[in-house]
Amino acid sequence: MPWYIYIALRHLFPKGKRFPFFTAMSITGVALGVAVLIIVPSVFNGFQAEIRRNLANAYGDLRIEGRTIIGNHRQLTETILAEEGIKRAVPYAHGMVMMQYNDRPTFPLVQGIDVRSDEELATVASHILEGDIDDFYDDSVIVSSGVATALRLRVGETAMIYNQQLLEQLTRDEVPLPREVEVAAIFETGWYEVDENTVLCTLRFMQELYGLGEGVHGIKAYVEDGYDPDRVANNLNGKLDINLWASSWRYANREMLGILEFENRMMFFLLFIILIVSAFSIMSSLLISVIRKTREIGVFSSMGATASQVAACFCLQGVAIGIVGAAFGFALGFSLIGVREEITTAISNFMGVAESMSEFYGFAYLPIDVQSEDLTRIAILAIAISTLAGVVPALNAARLKPVEALRSE
Amino acid sequence: MNSPILAGLGLRKNFRSGSKDIEVLKGIDVSLNEGEFISIQGESGSGKTTLLNLLSGLETSDGGEINWAGENVSKFKINSLARKRRGFLSLVFQSYYLVPEIDALANVAMGARIAGLDLDWRSRSKTLMERVGLGERLHSLPSTLSGGERQRVAIARAMCANPKVILADEPTGNLDEGTGDAVIDLLRSLCSEEKIGLVLVTHNNAHASMADSKYHLKDGLLHKEA
Known part of the structure; x- marks a missing residue:
């Protein structure tokens, strides 16, 4: 090992029982910066991934909609299924109704589901809290946990549904009769927006409620793994009637996704400042070290050390602090990620904010998504900044004239 | 007659103090042959350390010439001098x-x-530690060694570079008389065994008298004593 690497390591990690205070402080600075850079973006990525997944689940990969109600949805479904990359397409109808139980009203969003689609039923079945998907038929509904709570509804009980057609009947002085529906099941997805105010019914029931006849509001399509929904939507748009259009969940939610992406970039930039701060702490530690070691530098020069070797000795200390600090930062970051639930529970209990988390973000747990490219970027940044922090002290050391170094007090 | 291993010819050095130039060395001639031991004495501030710094190339002279093994190194840059010192001067x-x-x-x-x-610097440094009487203290940190032991380690370090010349600047200045005598004895015997030229700057008359040639630096000039 060249002498300047050996001395650099010994300056940082001296032999004996002496605690390397400056080294410990510098490494701690980098480690904390790296840990924060790992934890915060991973949590943000986790939130974003969860939001994306919820958006995609609710929207489907693609939706094909028209200017008016789509009447020939079976033929259209066949056309869509013929497109490369599409594995499933199901018609849907949706809208808002008034639901009433024991004089308590609520205004949920109603989704009409094609019960001929096993996948649609399986998706619903996977979120059922109470009741059975087998009891789901044309005069029954599956309500979200929020609706069940608001109306004090239980499985097997009957509620009334009022739709817009009844209002039209009122204007014609006719007596509107609401539809009676039995609650077949109660579901919860974990996504607040859906769980708060959704009712599922069969597509046929929805068609009756809204007077759609055989028509639907649109067709949801799902793409095969590896296919880009945006590209498939573009291809499909080239083949659809001019009054129909396909849009991916990403396109439909582009503003929300754009905000999330912008937030992510800004957050990384702001957290990057932490690393800059730790770089200054490294630089000041190494500058102090150069001052403390001035005579030692003079002795090395008198023994034949060149300016570049002296510079390397101090610059390498910055590199070593960066590498060790990044390693500790990774260990600390992943350890804290491992106990994130315990930490968030403790914080939520202390501040009483558990409810607001599910209200604002749609889920009560702390999702995490650690991306390997982020980790690579963080490691490179930490080591590069620490190295740069070592350059100024190294140049100071290299500029010292041997005789002046030896004379220094 | 062999040419000297180290020589300073007409060395001059000025230092600026305020608006005044002080001429510390006024044209000094000194030479050291292989394996020779010379001592330099003088009052504090007479320029002894400055002379050693010029001879070792740590400081540049304002006039004169320095020869290392017959080569004029007066105009060499700092890094070239550093490389040149390796294995020549400690x-x-x-x-x-x-x-x-x-x-x-x-x-x-x-x-x-x-x-x-x-x-093999590992075995050479171990041998040298044994030769300076510290074979039992190989892995002791400097802070646990006495002043005399530290100076013996410093001498072993200087020897380890396999030099032709050692310049010692008051090596016993921080030591008591007995320890100082032992250190000079050690330095002198090691240099003699390895044919290393030794320039010793000292205030101690007894140590200076051990040298083959004894010099006194006064008023910027070097006088050889009988």
């Missing part, structure tokens, strides 16, 4: 200047490692 200081973070053996080895000598 220094021993009054304050030892050991690296506190590494043990005695590693300090000794630094001499050979920095010089980049193509030799």
Whole structure:
């Protein structure tokens, strides 16, 4: 090992029982910066991934909609299924109704589901809290946990549904009769927006409620793994009637996704400042070290050390602090990620904010998504900044004239 | 007659003090043959350390010429001089200047490692530690050694670079008389065994008298004493 690497390591990690205070402080600075850079973006990525997944689940990969109600949805479904990359397409109808139980009203969003689609039923079945998907038929509904709570509804009980057609009947002085529906099941997805105010019914029931006849509001399509929904939507748009259009969940939610992406970039930039701060702490530690070691530098020069070797000795200390600090930062970051639930529970209990988390973000747990490219970027940044922090002290050391170094007090 | 291994010819050095130039060295001629031992004495501030710095190339002169093994190195740049010093010239200081973070053996080895000598510096530094009587203290940190032991480690470090010349600047200045005598005895005997030229700057008459040639620096001029 060249002498300047050996001395650099010994300056940082001296032999004996002496605690390397400056080294410990510098490494701690980098480690904390790296840990924060790992934890915060991973949590943000986790939130974003969860939001994306919820958006995609609710929207489907693609939706094909028209200017008016789509009447020939079976033929259209066949056309869509013929497109490369599409594995499933199901018609849907949706809208808002008034639901009433024991004089308590609520205004949920109603989704009409094609019960001929096993996948649609399986998706619903996977979120059922109470009741059975087998009891789901044309005069029954599956309500979200929020609706069940608001109306004090239980499985097997009957509620009334009022739709817009009844209002039209009122204007014609006719007596509107609401539809009676039995609650077949109660579901919860974990996504607040859906769980708060959704009712599922069969597509046929929805068609009756809204007077759609055989028509639907649109067709949801799902793409095969590896296919880009945006590209498939573009291809499909080239083949659809001019009054129909396909849009991916990403396109439909582009503003929300754009905000999330912008937030992510800004957050990384702001957290990057932490690393800059730790770089200054490294630089000041190494500058102090150069001052403390001035005579030692003079002795090395008198023994034949060149300016570049002296510079390397101090610059390498910055590199070593960066590498060790990044390693500790990774260990600390992943350890804290491992106990994130315990930490968030403790914080939520202390501040009483558990409810607001599910209200604002749609889920009560702390999702995490650690991306390997982020980790690579963080490691490179930490080591590069620490190295740069070592350059100024190294140049100071290299500029010292041997005789002046030896004379220094 | 052999040419000297180290020579200073007409060396001059001025220092600026305020608006005034002070001429510390006024044209000094000095030479050292292979294996020769010379001592330099003088009042504090007479320019002894400055003379050693000029001879070792750590400081540039304002006039005159310095020859190392017959080569004029007066115009060499700092880095070239540093390379040239490797395996040719070592220094021993009054304050030892050991690296506190590494043990005695590693300090000794630094001499050979920095010089980049193509030799087994591990075994050479161990041998030298034994020769300076510290075979039992190989892995002691400098902070646990006495002043005399530290200076012996510094001498072993200077020797480890396999030099032709050692310049010692008041190496006993921080030591008591008995320890100082032992250190000078050791330095003199090691240089004699390895045919290393030794320039000793000292205030101690007894140590100076051990030299083959004895010089006195006064008023910027070097006088050889009988």
